Amino acid sequence: MRGKYLPATTTDQRLLDKDQDTDWVHTDPWRVMRIQAEFVEGFGTLAELGPAISVFGSARLKHGSDLYAMGEEVARLLVDAGYAVITGGGPGAMEAANKGAHEAGGTSVGLGIELPFESGLNDYVDLGVNFRYFFVRKTMFVKYAQGYVVLPGGFGTLDELFEALTLAQTQKVTSFPVVLIGRSFWEPMIEWLGTTVLEHGMIAASDVARLQVVDTAAEAVQAIVKENAVIAASRPE
Template identity: 75%
Template sequence: MTTREYRKGATTLRGDRVPGTTTDARLLDNAESSDWLHTDPWRVLRIQSEFVEGFGALAELGPAISVFGSARTPVDSPYYALGEQVGRLIAEAGYAVITGGGPGAMEAANKGAMAAGGTSVGLGIELPFENGLNPYVDLGVNFRYFFARKTMFVKYAEGYVVLPGGFGTLDELFEAITLVQTQKVTSFPVVLLGSDFWTPMIDWLRGSLLAHGMISEADVERLHVVDDPREAVDLIVSSNDERRAAAGRPE
């Protein structure tokens, strides 16, 4: 039995899946519905465009440190003050500051970086409850897709400073640690700022995950918990200086 075969790019279609018209015909048909804008193949192009846009905007950024923390951190919170301090210190150390571009702790870090005359980057995300980039971002890129945005945080940063935050902050933190654990990235220091907030989580990692053999001691030790913003920045800067020296590159 011979089955009609139809090739559509890299895809082979047979039987009832063979379309009645060609791709070109559907493209040129001005009566066609706009539903094609919401199909998965079209989304792939949008995803591709987000990567291209992000790479193009950040390729010449230079050394940078990503700062994470809650969008819900109020301006009068001590964590907001920590964010401002760490943003300023990162800029003074010669690094750009990359945040999610939103309010709260992200805004604080961007504000500190801008006040110090540094480069203040915001990688925004389309959300139903946030209103664009904060006013302290001087280089902003907006994304539809979390995974494209996350790639930029890791690709263009030489370390993370993580302020207290919720699910989004934890997501970014554990993704970074997983990438280090699986050797997808190397020499990627992660500093948790605020021991009162982070110590219970470290205790849980040791008492539960480590105790059951699900992670190693080295995994826990990759997380540096500090209270002093300067110590946080110095840890990342010294780690990167050591990495460059080991690679024979200038600091």
């Protein structure tokens, strides 16, 4: 720096100045450090997790509903199959899956997000991390999971679903099973993808084929286990 760009004070002066303003904590360079810290915390917490499946679904599912019970069951069966269960740590489908994993004696993981209408992790999370940034949280969902099981849900659920499909389509992740539970809920979307979107040349038939649609928790877990066994067998020794 030269001329008018020379600072009037040194970096050490600004660091040690007790009267400095605090606006700097809200600037983009400081946000980069917060983002880095979130990645470090997530990686450090989950690095030794072992095989896991991310379970998604609506935060609006009511306790005692059929879909809530489905979330509990799929988590129990995933634990029986040797997987930890990862959710967004919130209410509804997330709580159901965490509850099923916790009560089955498995590892129940919750990756929470700072939202104005959700507070904290649900009571069934055994291993939890809270995030400020969606994109950091999404990285953890994919990096530490060997597949997705997706219950019916809204924008957040669809966002996670299509994020995984995009990563698979662009080969950022390879051989990543995605299983949707609830034919009556998901098949209209599958039909739209396989007709309108496919016929316009926006996707390939293989993109649609990535999605497996089932009706029961047992079918979902069976599909996950089967595809992961195929993936494991195809890896070079």
